[in-house]
Amino acid sequence: MGIRTGLRNAMAAALLAAAPLTAPAVAQERPLRLVLNVGLQTLDPIAGPSFVTRNFSYMVFDTLIAMDSKGEYRPQMLEGWKVSEDGLTYTFTLRDGLEFSDGAPVTAEDCVASLKRWGLRDSLGRRLMAATKELRSTDAKTFTLELSRPFGLVIEALGKPSVQVPFIMPARLAANTPPTTPVAEVVGSGPFLFLRDQWIPGERTVFARNPRYRPRSEPADGLAGGKVARVERVEFVNMGDPGLRAAAVQRGEVDYLEYAPIDYIRTMQRDRNLVLARARGYAEIVGGISINHHQPPFDNVLVRRAVQQIMDRREIIAAEGVPENLSQPDCLSLYACGTFYAGPAGTEPVRETGIARARELLQQAGYKGERVVFLQPADSALINPIGLVMLDRLKQAGMNLDVQTSDWSSHAQRWIQRQPLDQGGWSLLPVIYTGFDLANPLSNPGIGYNCTNNQPWGYCDAAMTPVIERFEAEGDPAKRREIAGELQRLSIQGANFPLAGQFASPAVWRAELKGVIDFGFPILWNIERGGR
Numbered sequence: 001m002g003i004r005t006g007l008r009n010a011m012a013a014a015l016l017a018a019a020p021l022t023a024p025a026v027a028q029e030r031p032l033r034l035v036l037n038v039g040l041q042t043l044d045p046i047a048g049p050s051f052v053t054r055n056f057s058y059m060v061f062d063t064l065i066a067m068d069s070k071g072e073y074r075p076q077m078l079e080g081w082k083v084s085e086d087g088l089t090y091t092f093t094l095r096d097g098l099e100f101s102d103g104a105p106v107t108a109e110d111c112v113a114s115l116k117r118w119g120l121r122d123s124l125g126r127r128l129m130a131a132t133k134e135l136r137s138t139d140a141k142t143f144t145l146e147l148s149r150p151f152g153l154v155i156e157a158l159g160k161p162s163v164q165v166p167f168i169m170p171a172r173l174a175a176n177t178p179p180t181t182p183v184a185e186v187v188g189s190g191p192f193l194f195l196r197d198q199w200i201p202g203e204r205t206v207f208a209r210n211p212r213y214r215p216r217s218e219p220a221d222g223l224a225g226g227k228v229a230r231v232e233r234v235e236f237v238n239m240g241d242p243g244l245r246a247a248a249v250q251r252g253e254v255d256y257l258e259y260a261p262i263d264y265i266r267t268m269q270r271d272r273n274l275v276l277a278r279a280r281g282y283a284e285i286v287g288g289i290s291i292n293h294h295q296p297p298f299d300n301v302l303v304r305r306a307v308q309q310i311m312d313r314r315e316i317i318a319a320e321g322v323p324e325n326l327s328q329p330d331c332l333s334l335y336a337c338g339t340f341y342a343g344p345a346g347t348e349p350v351r352e353t354g355i356a357r358a359r360e361l362l363q364q365a366g367y368k369g370e371r372v373v374f375l376q377p378a379d380s381a382l383i384n385p386i387g388l389v390m391l392d393r394l395k396q397a398g399m400n401l402d403v404q405t406s407d408w409s410s411h412a413q414r415w416i417q418r419q420p421l422d423q424g425g426w427s428l429l430p431v432i433y434t435g436f437d438l439a440n441p442l443s444n445p446g447i448g449y450n451c452t453n454n455q456p457w458g459y460c461d462a463a464m465t466p467v468i469e470r471f472e473a474e475g476d477p478a479k480r481r482e483i484a485g486e487l488q489r490l491s492i493q494g495a496n497f498p499l500a501g502q503f504a505s506p507a508v509w510r511a512e513l514k515g516v517i518d519f520g521f522p523i524l525w526n527i528e529r530g531g532r
Helices: 003-017 051-060 108-119 123-130 154-158 242-251 262-269 301-309 313-320 355-365 383-397 408-415 464-473 477-493
Strands: 032-036 065-067 073-075 078-083 089-094 132-137 142-147 192-194 204-209 233-238 274-276 285-291 371-377 400-406 428-434 499-503 508-510
Touching (some): 032 242, 051 204, 051 233, 089 108, 108 123, 108 132, 123 132, 123 154, 242 508, 262 274, 285 301, 285 383, 301 355, 301 383, 313 383, 313 499, 355 383, 371 383, 371 408, 383 400, 464 477
Parallel strands (some): 032 233, 371 400, 371 428
Antiparallel strands (some): 065 073, 078 089, 132 142, 192 204, 204 233, 274 508
């Protein structure tokens, strides 16, 4: 164990032992403690494209539309919506009684400003806004989205479940903050309040029940339904060491792990005090490598294809130590297997991968040993093994690697920058996504950001643009699936975002917790302790 890891674990242990720093009425109840995969640094779900920020945001913000456990989209902050006969005008109405945590009512103006800001940043949001003639509020509770051309995924866009989610915040913040700059305040209308004065960035995040929140009357179902906060206090705690995480949940020092440490899954399955999540498909994890297309040598497609060739899915999944019944090493689709658009179209270049082929491609590209800055997030129990395998295989292929190891939060800050390599820039970063993020072409990191100049990848394939436009306009799901296959072929051909294999790394929680929603990422409303 390194010095940094030891200090981090010591801090985590101290945080677990610390008495809650809240008013006596709140302190009477034991807080619900969740261990996330990495520490929280960014509090803005639009500025920060990471799971940890998404998890934070579902606590304090709310969405207009939400996905339920069946993958269907239901009104959340909305009372409902109407669509014109020509399909070009959507009218949305907010439900009564919505308030922000500062006491201000939620208005249609807030929704319009929030959606416009999100639409400058998110891949699906940008495409929706590009097809929008006007987005305006018509009264305090009603706003209208008028399309300039057919766009078949309006509801799917507004109900997007994972990064970046169109959360609603006050117009005074959304309208005056660029999408890449974090908002100055955390003011949401979600079921919990963020206690900023108790936040230790990267280590501990504290929440209290939001007394202003009015949940829907329906039962909680996935991200939809009544978000009833049944505990007074929640804490996100960071523990870098998997063994420490496992011991903490087994001893009851924490209640919930975002991901069960893979080496401990078999032991946890035999522990009657623990429950492992069963959600699959959308909930499964897919490893990948984010390539900086802005920086040489990866502005050359042959060099990117060489990286694609080193992605041996079986070796990477083996390095994770995932049990066979929790992995899908034969899944080649860019859309997570088990989701609607998944299929084999265009996967021929990645059906057989190898280091020898990678060397050939580098030679064809004229690669002369240019420096490649590889960011390795050592504190992520899931990403670190993926990165180690990639590093070994990239070296075997002949790449000149400058490996820079740090925590995920630090790398995430560099990831969204476009500095030259000698000024803190980067070339490659191993990452993980879930099926939620990869399921739709317009949100898929290897397709949805094409020519948007908006996210770290920076790819732009002119041949992909008209195909995306066809996909956007198509209202028939079966025809969209066919177009999605064509987009997959183009993305793999351009080596936009090489994947590293699909597997389950299930959440785990204490058996005494009741009402846990097994959805694919932590949902902390509806939970209560047994015996209450």
